[in-house]
Amino acid sequence: MNKIEAAKKPAIVKLWLIKSVRVYIFIIVSFIGIKYGLTFYFKHKYPPETKKSFFGIFSENSHSDKWLTLYDKWSTYFYLAAISAAGLWMIILIKPTLEEADYLLINALKKADDAEAGNDLSLAFYNLKIASSLSINRETLKRINERIEKIRSSLSSSISISKAKPDRRIKTVDIDNTVVKKTINNKEYIANRYKKIRKLGQGGMGVVWLSEDITLERQIAIKELPVRFADDKELKERFFREAKLLAKLTHPNIIQLYDIIDDEDTLYYTMEFVDGVSLDKLLRSSRPPINTTLDYALQILKGIEYAHSMKIIHRDLKPMNIMVRKDDIIKVADFGLAKLVGNSSLTIAGTVMGSPMYMSPEQASGEDTDERSDIYSFSMVLYELVTGVTAFAGPTADILAKQIRTMPPHPSSLVTIPAWLDEAIMKGLAKDRKQRYQDASEMIEHIKKHRSEI
Template sequence: MIGQTISHYRILEKLGGGGMGVVYKVEDTKLGRLVALKFLPKELARDRHALERFQREARAASALNHPSICTVYDIDEQDGQQFIAMEFLDGQTLKYHIADKPLAIDQVLELCIEIADGLDAAHAEGIIHRDIKPANIFVTKRGHAKILDFGLAKLAPERQRAGEVVGVSGLATVDTVEGHLTSPGTALGTVAYMSPEQVRGEDLDARTDLFSLGVALYEMATGKPTFSGNTSGVIFDAILNRAPPPPVRLNPMVPAELERIIGKALEKDRRLRYQSAADLRTDLQRLKRDSESARIAAVAAPLPRGRWLLSLLAVGAAVVMSTIVATGWKLGWFAHHRTSEVAQAPMSVIPFTTFPGRQLLPAFSPDGNQIAFAWGGWSGDNFGIYVKLVGAETTVRLTTHPAAECCPEWSQDGRSIAFMRDLEHGIGIFVVPALGGPARKIYTTHWKWGLFYFTTLSWSPDGKFIAFGDRTSPDEPYGIFLLSLETLQTRRLTSPPSHFTGDYGPAFSPDGKMVAFARNVKEVEDIYVVPTSGGDPRQLTFDGRLLGGLAWTPDGGEIVFSSNRAGGFGLWRVPASGGTPERLAVGGVNAFRPAFSPVGHRLAYSQSSWNENIWQMEIPASAHRTTPPIKLIYSTMQEEGPQFSLDGSKIVFQSTRSGNYEIWMCDRDGSNLVRLTSFRGPLTGTPRWSPDGQQIAFDSRPEGHADIFVIQAEGGPPRRITRD
């Protein structure tokens, strides 16, 4: 049909087709605009039901005028062929965009707000779509949603409110081209998006569309089907009787409020579901507003402009890390009062160390009057174990070995300190008298990640065991082990699945009955707790972010931990029984390794301050000509990994100036900064230009494992290239 003219429409190209229609891009020769024509296939032209559906689609959509609904201009017939003239849309279906991967949360919210707004307009006209699914949602190149295919829509005899019943039977499409689930010889079409009342064949109202949108919303947020199975019977059973896995289990980036919204939209009892699309839209808009207001504002510093014929980009960094003590905590308040209205006791935050270099991993003595920590010394070249009295200036170094040491942990009687030392073959666990003396090795671990990478010791309250991370074979993930100080034998406490990286950072509860630890799954982590007697660990957080240490409150009611769950690393608390984490009022940004004093109401943590900037240096034409480098791209955050485009006009780099690592681009002089990605998750970086300068490849971990993505230099959604 390409090149033919139907009525006053000249057919330019075929856009796609399915069982109920073939769509062409055409030119309206009267108005000089691009239009889409949808033809009813010839084999269905005499099918009364197909013809009714085709005409129903035209009548339903033409009755609506809304930016989130594809506009229908006309329905006509030529030479026995029925066709619908509709708005031409440039883009792809939502199904194409999902492609088994979750969308960015801000994109999920923006699209679903528009879809809900479109449904609200349709419901206000008494029209129920009855076939909402990702294949029937179009996403334009500008990122806007358009509802398509009103072929199953019910035209009510008169306008009805969204919650009123429209007497129609449940129908579902069977589409051999875009079917979501296929068993041998059977295309199940949109069965997976039907509401429970639609499955049961009951009278439907607008709330059926809200359930279907909830199913699509779940899929957008997780990249996985809400209800799945090999046959329609299995899917029907899931829709009627089973709840899908919590979205946060499949995508740790899903906010708790979005999870609540999805759950309400998927209520099997429609009386408990959202009662109108307007209510759903309002909740989504509120979440979008709150999410945007909570983001860390980008810091934009004036950027110098340089003129270089040939230049190099380099990264310069400055680091300061010290130990802080916050005093005046009412620790019992933590476990029993969770609202911000409850007043905290007066609190003071005091720098405990102000030495150069890094002071790490503070640990309180049992009486709360001393802190042991690791420090590289005045020269910064030899990490050892130091002890300092709270309120005093004198610092005592307990160890003088040339190997690096870290992770001090006091015995419960205050007489000894355990620590870890980097050895030639593994990492050793040592014990040294708290007043000084020779250190004694008690165990050698198989830890291979490096001394300061996730290593922590915990001494049990009864003084009998030390918990640590280790493994017995290079082929297995790291687990938590208990070392008996009586027999020096170990017992494995946790055994993570084989595809996990492992467990680390154990901490005994104050009563010694539980151990909290971090579990790493391909570079993202969450907190788990496990009984010291053994058993299955229980997951406590579902953030899928990075952790920087954890500690129990002295009453055992809560766990305080360091996490980048809101951007830079801050201090958070979560009930030991489970719940939503809340941020502490102290710690600020880049706070790590919290530690509580058993008495004295004190909390210690390490606070770091660093930034990395991108500098530009001219490559001299001769050895005698030198020009000092200039700071080109800089802020109070991290600017890293720069690369010039092939023509030298642009620079791409990774930056944390928006709160998390994202890919940014600017002009060669550092001006006109543009953020290209919005993953809002950990570890996005290593940008590299394509040879033609049109695309940028980079790596990111939105699902916890590293994959390669490609994005257009002019912007747009990233495209995944690999799947781990």
């Protein structure tokens, strides 16, 4: 971090001053010590002289000139030494201050990412402002400010018309004679073919609409990607490239990608509509029986096994990305999307993409991921399915640290399950990927082999 840039940031200077509180105490204590210590020392070394006067009736004590001269000289030396030591101490504190600022910045960005992913714009806005106050890297700062502006423009009631995107119109709402303007994407048809019916959900990767394909007369889901995708030419090209790969994934347990649309500066992709609920929602209402859990687990693993055979890694496997159809068929969504976003220029240095709760240790450490990272994330999902609770809890930074270092409690310590299932989950969660199942097929075999025991 550039120290000069840091000095221009009031938040970092404030952090440094707060961190220096022990230095202030040192200065006060040393000054008091010098004053009284030297006085005590010289008093004993040069005791005051008693002067007698007026027939010896009155007398007075006085310090000799030598006492005073020496006191002044040594106290000046000691004061200067104390100030120099304090100054040096404060200089030494600059490095840990910058490190702490960096940590707080990453933490704020992570919180903002999480909040934005959950459409929690007020928290995202607040954390981005903190990140902005701590960031001294111009490129990072520029990106943070762009994100702040995007949230502001999507929320602010005083947005100017000129800031609106061409495919968005300004909706005006009259609130007791006060005109409040807000940009909304209210296109009824996308690419003149897909009619929006209702919003199915919204996350950091955009809004998902239930739509009708008026040509083929079938219901599909359309994901409308955030505007930033369309704004970045390089990202857009890569998106199309990756989409070609993803379109090849055809498996009963993977949501089928149908088409990619670039309509009036907004990117969409159309996909199979799953009439059901996400595993995440399902888990919030109840914990499925063990047999159902194993059914789900095998279906998810089969989807993963197939995708891995096509050299595609999910990288963000979590209950929110797993749909359970009404007939209990599992569909895994957003395959490869994490890579698409994770490698893009949208990420800010020092942050990690993915969901901390299900993230493999290697992903949490920023290392390369492979098929075994999906095995870890899947085991996390299985852990939650079996126990009804997530393996780790706490603030994001703590969870990331735990993903790297801490083994969760055995599921069998929370619920009654067969020993082999407990072992299977713990093996999937091994910190060293070499200790995990090496591929989905191995885990499928293990589950199938023991399932009959239930």
